[in-house]
Amino acid sequence: MAEATESRKQLVEVAGVPMKATTIDNWTQIQNFEAKPDDLLICTYPKSGTTWIQEIVDMIEQDGDTEKCQRAMIQHRHPLIEWAQPAQPSGVDRANAMPSPRTLRTHLSTALLPPSFWEKRCKFLYVARNAKDCMVSYYHFQRMNKTLPDPGTWEEYFESFVNGKVAWGSWFDHVKGWWNTRDRHQVLFLFYEDIKRDPKQEIRKVMQFMGKSLGEAVLDKIVRETSFEKMKANPMINRSTVSKSIMDQSISTFMRKGTVGDWKNHFTVAQNERFEDIYREKMAGSSIHFCLEL
Numbered sequence: 001m002a003e004a005t006e007s008r009k010q011l012v013e014v015a016g017v018p019m020k021a022t023t024i025d026n027w028t029q030i031q032n033f034e035a036k037p038d039d040l041l042i043c044t045y046p047k048s049g050t051t052w053i054q055e056i057v058d059m060i061e062q063d064g065d066t067e068k069c070q071r072a073m074i075q076h077r078h079p080l081i082e083w084a085q086p087a088q089p090s091g092v093d094r095a096n097a098m099p100s101p102r103t104l105r106t107h108l109s110t111a112l113l114p115p116s117f118w119e120k121r122c123k124f125l126y127v128a129r130n131a132k133d134c135m136v137s138y139y140h141f142q143r144m145n146k147t148l149p150d151p152g153t154w155e156e157y158f159e160s161f162v163n164g165k166v167a168w169g170s171w172f173d174h175v176k177g178w179w180n181t182r183d184r185h186q187v188l189f190l191f192y193e194d195i196k197r198d199p200k201q202e203i204r205k206v207m208q209f210m211g212k213s214l215g216e217a218v219l220d221k222i223v224r225e226t227s228f229e230k231m232k233a234n235p236m237i238n239r240s241t242v243s244k245s246i247m248d249q250s251i252s253t254f255m256r257k258g259t260v261g262d263w264k265n266h267f268t269v270a271q272n273e274r275f276e277d278i279y280r281e282k283m284a285g286s287s288i289h290f291c292l293e294l
Protein backbone atom coordinates (compact mmCIF):
# COMPACT_ATOMS: atom_id res chain seq x y z
CA MET A 1 0.00 0.00 0.00
CA ALA A 2 2.77 2.42 0.90
CA GLU A 3 4.40 1.98 -2.47
CA ALA A 4 1.12 2.61 -4.28
CA THR A 5 0.49 5.78 -2.29
CA GLU A 6 4.00 7.09 -2.89
CA SER A 7 3.78 6.67 -6.65
CA ARG A 8 0.74 8.92 -6.89
CA LYS A 9 1.78 12.41 -7.95
CA GLN A 10 -0.03 15.70 -7.54
CA LEU A 11 -1.30 17.46 -10.65
CA VAL A 12 0.15 20.76 -11.86
CA GLU A 13 -1.97 23.52 -13.41
CA VAL A 14 -1.52 25.11 -16.81
CA ALA A 15 -3.90 28.01 -17.56
CA GLY A 16 -5.95 26.85 -14.57
CA VAL A 17 -6.27 23.27 -15.86
CA PRO A 18 -4.75 20.50 -13.73
CA MET A 19 -2.52 18.16 -15.71
CA LYS A 20 0.08 15.49 -15.02
CA ALA A 21 3.43 17.04 -14.13
CA THR A 22 5.20 15.07 -16.85
CA THR A 23 2.90 16.63 -19.44
CA ILE A 24 3.64 20.12 -18.14
CA ASP A 25 7.38 19.38 -18.28
CA ASN A 26 6.86 18.64 -21.98
CA TRP A 27 4.46 21.52 -22.63
CA THR A 28 6.61 23.37 -25.18
CA GLN A 29 7.01 20.27 -27.34
CA ILE A 30 3.26 19.64 -27.12
CA GLN A 31 2.27 23.20 -28.04
CA ASN A 32 4.73 23.22 -30.96
CA PHE A 33 3.34 19.98 -32.35
CA GLU A 34 3.02 20.18 -36.13
CA ALA A 35 -0.27 18.76 -37.30
CA LYS A 36 -0.78 17.77 -40.94
CA PRO A 37 -3.90 18.58 -42.97
CA ASP A 38 -4.87 14.91 -43.27
CA ASP A 39 -4.62 14.19 -39.54
CA LEU A 40 -7.76 12.93 -37.85
CA LEU A 41 -7.85 13.87 -34.16
CA ILE A 42 -9.98 11.90 -31.72
CA CYS A 43 -10.96 14.32 -28.95
CA THR A 44 -12.59 13.38 -25.67
CA TYR A 45 -12.83 14.38 -22.06
CA PRO A 46 -11.35 11.43 -20.10
CA LYS A 47 -13.64 8.43 -19.57
CA SER A 48 -16.06 9.41 -22.32
CA GLY A 49 -15.52 6.42 -24.61
CA THR A 50 -12.10 7.22 -26.07
CA THR A 51 -11.03 3.58 -26.32
CA TRP A 52 -14.35 2.62 -27.85
CA ILE A 53 -14.19 5.24 -30.61
CA GLN A 54 -10.51 4.40 -31.20
CA GLU A 55 -11.40 0.77 -31.92
CA ILE A 56 -14.31 1.86 -34.12
CA VAL A 57 -12.06 4.21 -36.11
CA ASP A 58 -9.35 1.59 -36.42
CA MET A 59 -11.80 -1.08 -37.59
CA ILE A 60 -13.11 1.37 -40.22
CA GLU A 61 -9.57 2.28 -41.30
CA GLN A 62 -8.67 -1.40 -41.60
CA ASP A 63 -11.87 -2.23 -43.54
CA GLY A 64 -13.07 -4.46 -40.70
CA ASP A 65 -9.90 -6.58 -40.59
CA THR A 66 -9.61 -7.66 -36.94
CA GLU A 67 -6.10 -9.06 -37.45
CA LYS A 68 -4.78 -5.66 -38.52
CA CYS A 69 -6.36 -4.10 -35.43
CA GLN A 70 -4.25 -6.47 -33.32
CA ARG A 71 -0.99 -4.94 -34.66
CA ALA A 72 -0.37 -2.89 -31.48
CA MET A 73 -1.83 -1.95 -28.11
CA ILE A 74 -4.68 0.46 -28.64
CA GLN A 75 -3.00 3.22 -26.62
CA HIS A 76 -0.11 3.14 -29.09
CA ARG A 77 -2.14 2.89 -32.30
CA HIS A 78 -3.39 6.46 -31.85
CA PRO A 79 -0.88 8.38 -29.70
CA LEU A 80 -2.20 10.78 -27.07
CA ILE A 81 -0.54 14.04 -28.09
CA GLU A 82 -0.03 15.31 -24.54
CA TRP A 83 1.24 12.01 -23.13
CA ALA A 84 4.71 12.21 -21.61
CA GLN A 85 6.63 9.81 -19.42
CA PRO A 86 10.40 10.33 -19.28
CA ALA A 87 12.51 7.54 -20.78
CA GLN A 88 9.62 6.56 -23.04
CA PRO A 89 8.77 8.24 -26.37
CA SER A 90 6.26 11.02 -25.77
CA GLY A 91 2.94 11.24 -27.59
CA VAL A 92 4.49 13.87 -29.86
CA ASP A 93 7.47 11.60 -30.60
CA ARG A 94 5.16 8.72 -31.45
CA ALA A 95 2.98 10.91 -33.68
CA ASN A 96 6.05 12.31 -35.48
CA ALA A 97 7.19 8.77 -36.23
CA MET A 98 3.84 7.77 -37.80
CA PRO A 99 3.17 7.66 -41.52
CA SER A 100 0.28 9.76 -42.86
CA PRO A 101 -2.66 9.77 -42.83
CA ARG A 102 -2.49 9.71 -39.04
CA THR A 103 -5.19 9.21 -36.43
CA LEU A 104 -4.17 10.90 -33.20
CA ARG A 105 -5.86 11.41 -29.86
CA THR A 106 -6.18 14.09 -27.22
CA HIS A 107 -8.05 14.92 -24.01
CA LEU A 108 -7.08 18.60 -24.30
CA SER A 109 -9.72 21.31 -24.26
CA THR A 110 -10.03 23.66 -27.23
CA ALA A 111 -8.16 26.31 -25.23
CA LEU A 112 -5.10 24.09 -24.77
CA LEU A 113 -4.98 22.32 -28.13
CA PRO A 114 -1.72 22.82 -30.06
CA PRO A 115 -2.56 25.65 -32.52
CA SER A 116 -1.42 23.82 -35.66
CA PHE A 117 -4.47 21.52 -35.49
CA TRP A 118 -6.65 24.59 -36.12
CA GLU A 119 -4.26 26.11 -38.67
CA LYS A 120 -4.07 22.92 -40.73
CA ARG A 121 -7.87 22.56 -40.63
CA CYS A 122 -7.71 18.95 -39.41
CA LYS A 123 -10.74 16.74 -38.89
CA PHE A 124 -11.87 16.41 -35.27
CA LEU A 125 -13.93 13.50 -33.98
CA TYR A 126 -15.35 14.43 -30.58
CA VAL A 127 -17.16 12.00 -28.28
CA ALA A 128 -19.08 13.43 -25.33
CA ARG A 129 -20.52 11.45 -22.44
CA ASN A 130 -23.04 12.68 -19.90
CA ALA A 131 -21.26 14.24 -16.94
CA LYS A 132 -22.74 12.02 -14.27
CA ASP A 133 -21.62 8.73 -15.82
CA CYS A 134 -18.35 10.34 -16.75
CA MET A 135 -17.75 11.33 -13.12
CA VAL A 136 -18.49 7.81 -11.91
CA SER A 137 -16.20 6.28 -14.51
CA TYR A 138 -13.40 8.75 -13.72
CA TYR A 139 -13.74 8.09 -9.99
CA HIS A 140 -13.24 4.35 -10.42
CA PHE A 141 -10.44 4.97 -12.92
CA GLN A 142 -8.57 7.16 -10.44
CA ARG A 143 -8.98 4.52 -7.76
CA MET A 144 -7.13 1.99 -9.90
CA ASN A 145 -4.76 4.24 -11.90
CA LYS A 146 -1.73 5.03 -9.75
CA THR A 147 -0.45 7.70 -12.14
CA LEU A 148 -3.36 9.94 -11.09
CA PRO A 149 -4.08 11.42 -7.65
CA ASP A 150 -6.02 9.35 -5.13
CA PRO A 151 -9.67 10.32 -5.70
CA GLY A 152 -10.53 10.20 -1.98
CA THR A 153 -14.09 9.29 -1.02
CA TRP A 154 -16.93 9.49 -3.53
CA GLU A 155 -18.17 12.63 -1.72
CA GLU A 156 -14.74 14.25 -2.02
CA TYR A 157 -14.43 13.24 -5.64
CA PHE A 158 -17.81 14.76 -6.46
CA GLU A 159 -16.45 18.16 -5.31
CA SER A 160 -13.18 17.74 -7.23
CA PHE A 161 -15.04 16.87 -10.42
CA VAL A 162 -17.62 19.65 -10.37
CA ASN A 163 -14.87 22.16 -9.58
CA GLY A 164 -12.67 20.94 -12.45
CA LYS A 165 -9.95 19.85 -10.02
CA VAL A 166 -9.21 16.64 -11.91
CA ALA A 167 -6.72 15.88 -14.68
CA TRP A 168 -7.64 17.71 -17.91
CA GLY A 169 -9.87 20.10 -15.97
CA SER A 170 -13.54 20.91 -16.09
CA TRP A 171 -15.92 18.59 -17.93
CA PHE A 172 -18.21 21.61 -18.46
CA ASP A 173 -15.54 23.77 -20.14
CA HIS A 174 -14.32 20.85 -22.23
CA VAL A 175 -17.69 19.91 -23.64
CA LYS A 176 -18.83 23.51 -24.20
CA GLY A 177 -15.57 24.41 -25.91
CA TRP A 178 -15.71 21.55 -28.39
CA TRP A 179 -19.46 21.92 -28.96
CA ASN A 180 -18.89 25.55 -29.94
CA THR A 181 -16.26 24.70 -32.56
CA ARG A 182 -18.49 22.47 -34.65
CA ASP A 183 -19.72 25.18 -37.03
CA ARG A 184 -16.28 26.63 -37.66
CA HIS A 185 -14.26 23.44 -38.09
CA GLN A 186 -14.61 19.94 -39.48
CA VAL A 187 -16.01 18.37 -36.32
CA LEU A 188 -18.04 15.20 -36.03
CA PHE A 189 -19.64 15.52 -32.59
CA LEU A 190 -20.88 12.20 -31.20
CA PHE A 191 -22.43 11.11 -27.91
CA TYR A 192 -21.46 7.97 -26.00
CA GLU A 193 -25.14 7.34 -25.29
CA ASP A 194 -26.02 7.43 -29.01
CA ILE A 195 -23.28 4.91 -29.83
CA LYS A 196 -24.66 2.68 -27.09
CA ARG A 197 -28.25 3.02 -28.36
CA ASP A 198 -27.59 2.59 -32.07
CA PRO A 199 -23.97 1.64 -32.74
CA LYS A 200 -24.45 0.93 -36.43
CA GLN A 201 -25.94 4.33 -37.15
CA GLU A 202 -23.12 6.13 -35.31
CA ILE A 203 -20.42 3.92 -36.86
CA ARG A 204 -21.84 4.80 -40.27
CA LYS A 205 -21.49 8.51 -39.44
CA VAL A 206 -17.85 7.97 -38.49
CA MET A 207 -17.23 6.04 -41.70
CA GLN A 208 -18.71 8.84 -43.81
CA PHE A 209 -16.74 11.47 -41.90
CA MET A 210 -13.57 9.49 -42.60
CA GLY A 211 -14.43 9.38 -46.30
CA LYS A 212 -14.74 5.60 -46.32
CA SER A 213 -17.35 3.34 -47.84
CA LEU A 214 -17.90 -0.10 -46.32
CA GLY A 215 -20.62 -2.64 -47.02
CA GLU A 216 -23.36 -3.67 -44.59
CA ALA A 217 -21.64 -6.93 -43.64
CA VAL A 218 -18.46 -5.07 -42.66
CA LEU A 219 -20.45 -2.53 -40.66
CA ASP A 220 -22.24 -5.37 -38.85
CA LYS A 221 -18.88 -6.95 -38.08
CA ILE A 222 -17.58 -3.66 -36.67
CA VAL A 223 -20.66 -3.39 -34.44
CA ARG A 224 -20.00 -6.90 -33.11
CA GLU A 225 -16.26 -6.49 -32.64
CA THR A 226 -16.58 -3.16 -30.81
CA SER A 227 -19.18 -4.37 -28.31
CA PHE A 228 -18.23 -3.91 -24.67
CA GLU A 229 -17.94 -7.67 -24.11
CA LYS A 230 -15.64 -8.23 -27.09
CA MET A 231 -13.43 -5.27 -26.22
CA LYS A 232 -13.24 -6.27 -22.56
CA ALA A 233 -11.91 -9.69 -23.58
CA ASN A 234 -9.35 -8.25 -26.01
CA PRO A 235 -5.82 -8.06 -24.49
CA MET A 236 -4.80 -5.41 -27.05
CA ILE A 237 -7.47 -3.19 -25.51
CA ASN A 238 -8.20 -4.18 -21.88
CA ARG A 239 -4.82 -3.06 -20.42
CA SER A 240 -4.28 -6.55 -18.95
CA THR A 241 -0.58 -6.25 -19.82
CA VAL A 242 -0.15 -2.99 -17.85
CA SER A 243 1.68 -3.50 -14.56
CA LYS A 244 -0.41 -3.66 -11.40
CA SER A 245 1.76 -0.90 -9.94
CA ILE A 246 0.33 1.42 -12.62
CA MET A 247 -3.21 0.08 -13.08
CA ASP A 248 -4.52 -2.14 -10.32
CA GLN A 249 -7.40 -3.94 -11.97
CA SER A 250 -8.19 -5.80 -8.76
CA ILE A 251 -9.56 -2.42 -7.57
CA SER A 252 -11.54 -1.66 -10.72
CA THR A 253 -11.20 -2.95 -14.27
CA PHE A 254 -10.20 -0.70 -17.17
CA MET A 255 -13.20 -1.99 -19.11
CA ARG A 256 -15.49 -1.51 -16.13
CA LYS A 257 -19.25 -1.53 -16.94
CA GLY A 258 -19.80 0.27 -20.23
CA THR A 259 -23.37 1.32 -19.47
CA VAL A 260 -25.52 4.45 -19.46
CA GLY A 261 -27.02 5.39 -16.10
CA ASP A 262 -24.56 3.86 -13.63
CA TRP A 263 -24.61 7.28 -11.94
CA LYS A 264 -27.88 6.21 -10.31
CA ASN A 265 -25.93 3.64 -8.30
CA HIS A 266 -23.60 6.35 -6.99
CA PHE A 267 -25.36 9.72 -6.67
CA THR A 268 -27.39 10.33 -3.54
CA VAL A 269 -30.63 12.27 -4.00
CA ALA A 270 -28.96 15.33 -2.44
CA GLN A 271 -25.91 15.02 -4.71
CA ASN A 272 -28.15 14.71 -7.72
CA GLU A 273 -30.07 17.87 -6.82
CA ARG A 274 -26.85 19.76 -6.22
CA PHE A 275 -25.42 18.48 -9.47
CA GLU A 276 -28.49 19.58 -11.43
CA ASP A 277 -28.11 23.11 -10.01
CA ILE A 278 -24.42 23.24 -10.89
CA TYR A 279 -25.10 21.86 -14.35
CA ARG A 280 -27.79 24.47 -15.05
CA GLU A 281 -25.47 27.26 -13.97
CA LYS A 282 -22.36 26.07 -15.80
CA MET A 283 -24.13 25.02 -19.01
CA ALA A 284 -26.47 28.02 -19.18
CA GLY A 285 -26.99 29.15 -22.76
CA SER A 286 -25.59 25.99 -24.31
CA SER A 287 -27.79 24.11 -26.78
CA ILE A 288 -26.15 20.76 -26.02
CA HIS A 289 -28.42 18.04 -24.70
CA PHE A 290 -27.40 14.82 -22.95
CA CYS A 291 -29.24 11.59 -22.49
CA LEU A 292 -28.92 10.24 -18.92
CA GLU A 293 -30.56 6.86 -19.30
CA LEU A 294 -31.50 4.53 -22.13
Ligand code: A3P
Residues within 6 Å of the ligand: 044, 045, 046, 047, 048, 049, 050, 051, 052, 133, 136, 137, 138, 140, 226, 227, 228, 229, 231, 254, 255, 256, 257, 258, 259, 262
Ligand atom coordinates in the same frame (compact mmCIF):
# COMPACT_ATOMS: atom_id res chain seq x y z
P1 A3P B 1 -17.22 2.79 -17.41
O1 A3P B 1 -16.16 3.10 -16.43
O2 A3P B 1 -18.51 3.51 -17.10
O3 A3P B 1 -17.43 1.34 -17.61
P2 A3P B 1 -12.17 6.02 -21.97
O4 A3P B 1 -11.86 5.01 -23.02
O5 A3P B 1 -12.40 7.39 -22.48
O6 A3P B 1 -11.23 5.94 -20.83
O7 A3P B 1 -13.63 5.65 -21.40
C1 A3P B 1 -13.80 4.53 -20.58
C2 A3P B 1 -15.27 4.23 -20.43
O8 A3P B 1 -15.79 3.76 -21.69
C3 A3P B 1 -15.50 3.13 -19.43
O9 A3P B 1 -16.77 3.37 -18.84
C4 A3P B 1 -15.51 1.91 -20.34
O10 A3P B 1 -16.12 0.77 -19.79
C5 A3P B 1 -16.33 2.47 -21.50
N1 A3P B 1 -16.21 1.67 -22.73
C6 A3P B 1 -15.07 1.26 -23.34
N2 A3P B 1 -15.36 0.49 -24.40
C7 A3P B 1 -16.72 0.40 -24.45
C8 A3P B 1 -17.64 -0.26 -25.33
N3 A3P B 1 -17.22 -1.02 -26.32
N4 A3P B 1 -18.95 -0.10 -25.09
C9 A3P B 1 -19.40 0.65 -24.07
N5 A3P B 1 -18.58 1.29 -23.21
C10 A3P B 1 -17.25 1.17 -23.40
